[in-house]
Amino acid sequence: MAKDFTSRAEDYSQWYNELVVKADLADHSAVRGCMVIKPYGYAIWEKMQKELDRMFKETGHVNAYFPLFIPKSYLSKEADHVEGFAKECAVVTHYRLKNAEDGSGVVVDPDAKLEEELIVRPTSETIIWNTYKGWIQSYRDLPILVNQWANVVRWEMRTRLFLRTAEFLWQEGHTAHATQEEAVEETRKMLDVYAEFAENFMAIPVVKGVKTASERFAGALDTYCIEALMQDGKALQAGTSHFLGQNFAKAFDVKYATKEGGNEYVWATSWGVSTRLMGALIMTHSDDDGLVLPPNLAPTQVVIVPIYKSEEELAKISAQALKMKSELEAKGISVKFDDRDTHKPGFKFAEYEFKGVPVRIAIGPRDMENGTVEVARRDTKEKEILQQGDLANKVEHLLENIQKNLYQKALDFRDEMTQQVDSWDEFKDVLENKGGFILAHWDGTAETEEKIKQETKATIRCIPLNNKQEAGKCVYTGNPSTQRVIFAKAY
């Protein structure tokens, strides 16, 4: 399996591209920039969805569904918003095809031109706030805590599977509140939900922070984010939560009657994570032998492979394997018993290793004699011989252990790759030769931020929440600064 597979050291980018396709996670489609999410990849996404959905509902949110299309004029109602999205959107102009007169196939029917073009949603603030106008009259109608699972389209010019695709899947929360305080609290609460999910389920440590003005969502007053660090030292923005102020309420004239008899604009938030998380998951844990999945998100957590020569041996081993399978399943562990006779054990070992199955159990004739099995963990490649008797408990603990180990390993890596830098030469040197998160003083101006970006491609990933305040000098201009921010090259 792992032959013809580029290593990370050889070419990290190529390693990722090959891994996604060879591990059956996703594939390119015939449509420029759009991906096919294959069953194995989709099964991981489903596990993410299920857990996130549970967390959203636990924090009081409900799901709804809004139209795929947005009238062009709606997109224009919030000035920054249209500026941010107009340059990369799919535009529907007609609603019918017809047979070509020369018999060459079908062509767009010019008689079926729409009066107003429709944009395939790049995000849904505008269509949703136009809808909220009808839902909100008084303070009694607030808050509205709605989430939507949907596909969105942004016509990116350079695409990569999961990381940046023209169409992607995501969830977008859109909430409406009576007060600014409540909206800010919601924005922060959902950031916490994302961070908790990333750390506990994806085993990815993240920094919670706030974006600088130039990195904000188009239409937001504040964009909060979680930032993760990939193995090549580049940052990846894994989720964002936006405090939208009254921008969209004003654009769509959404006011509410207050308890005191007044009439005020409504406060808004929006927040989202997408199939981009799949990219983060893959790049954080995987290695030169293929995918490594944290047990909490692995579609198959344990695979049992029988090793046998005769049908008779297989029959005996199968009986024992199926018994172990049901004991493991009784603990909520997902198990596959792979008794295919079309492939040898060695092939199967390589396949499951490449697909990142956390635990592999092998059982052969000698194991049957000794009442043992061989248990191999994917993350460290360690193997041990265990008694069949207490296997389920042992494997359960092993899975917990793997989950923790992956997180710790990613955390150690990030710590090692996070560096305080105080001079411009060092900044460039670290960025060039090491990568990672650079903690440096910045004078707080968009000009400096832009110049650094132009010169080095590094961007300010975020200003960490609860950031330590300390007097210093901007690493670029030498002007005074009150805190360090995180710079990095990013996906």
Place this chain on the structure above:
Amino acid sequence: MAKDFTSRAEDYSQWYNELVVKADLADHSAVRGCMVIKPYGYAIWEKMQKELDRMFKETGHVNAYFPLFIPKSYLSKEADHVEGFAKECAVVTHYRLKNAEDGSGVVVDPDAKLEEELIVRPTSETIIWNTYKGWIQSYRDLPILVNQWANVVRWEMRTRLFLRTAEFLWQEGHTAHATQEEAVEETRKMLDVYAEFAENFMAIPVVKGVKTASERFAGALDTYCIEALMQDGKALQAGTSHFLGQNFAKAFDVKYATKEGGNEYVWATSWGVSTRLMGALIMTHSDDDGLVLPPNLAPTQVVIVPIYKSEEELAKISAQALKMKSELEAKGISVKFDDRDTHKPGFKFAEYEFKGVPVRIAIGPRDMENGTVEVARRDTKEKEILQQGDLANKVEHLLENIQKNLYQKALDFRDEMTQQVDSWDEFKDVLENKGGFILAHWDGTAETEEKIKQETKATIRCIPLNNKQEAGKCVYTGNPSTQRVIFAKAY
């Protein structure tokens, strides 16, 4: 709640339209023909999805995701298919907007015209079979049993919430098989899954049958369907399962190496149900007082309403109500305790009645003295006084009973509205004055089918599976016929 609400007898169509909006299920959007599915409606759809998804997985299927867009040329590769869908599709022609030169807003950027137009998927056979070409080489790669949950767009001219919308949500299964027999078996198996779901979860009796040639899915060799009967005597096609033969394999050149060393085209099926099921659910059970939901699909199965005058009374009642709530929840029943002080009990009663909550429990000071509660069921409006002691078991049985009763009621209605008809005059009379399913002989020709449709708007809903064979004369032409088929006006 139910005031200003049209009754079924007054205007069935209006009753439906008002019910969908007033019960907070869905709403019209600013985009022509596209709906907003509101949280209460979406919660029902989520319950449908969850159960269907479980059934699909239990029958060996996995989920995946394919692109929203289909290149125009792909749609044309299967001749019948393009004929069926080209006339009602949303066409993406450009990928960018720009600021208008006169400053009036944004306009489509003419420089950003796509070389080939993209169609927003009306169904995904073409893009999926183009993808399967890369997945299938040999018999070892078969069968492929994939399902997709997605949004699709068909540019319908006349739309109605849930029943016929330009964009709707659905699932579409697309399977690939080595043999014709296996593909036909799959088609029938999924029809059975749909029928089981409709009857056991939606409490809707359905007829399983096969469509006539003129009612087939565009590109199918056979279309199987489940047909339900609404309260106004009109039929509703609730799900379809298509045997596609080798049509799409041929259109996209998908062959596989057989075990015997040959090279054959692959056999295909596709099958789907959509948010249209919401329409069927609403129309089958609801009444002049609002929505009636079968317990298996009700987001809230039981609501507890406290009746009190003082804060002190409320405190006592709340303690008891919360105890009952947790006892019910321990049985997997979803319960809402509505202690809002902004609304009177009468208002709450009317609200939950209108929203179709299957069981309402009221508890007041006298109940507290007597150790009782008042339990009202939504379907029959019957009330009874029950002891608080054994309430959870009683309510559990009551919910089962309501589920069964709704099904039986719908079945009785359908039986009553199913009539054998042997003359053309009677046919027209029954159709005009009674409606329902008409079992009549048909000579088997598309011409007769079309003439009947033109004269009466009745269509052949299906030829029931395992249909009784009997010699007869076509109700329209008098020509010989071997079996009765089901005619009805339909949604």
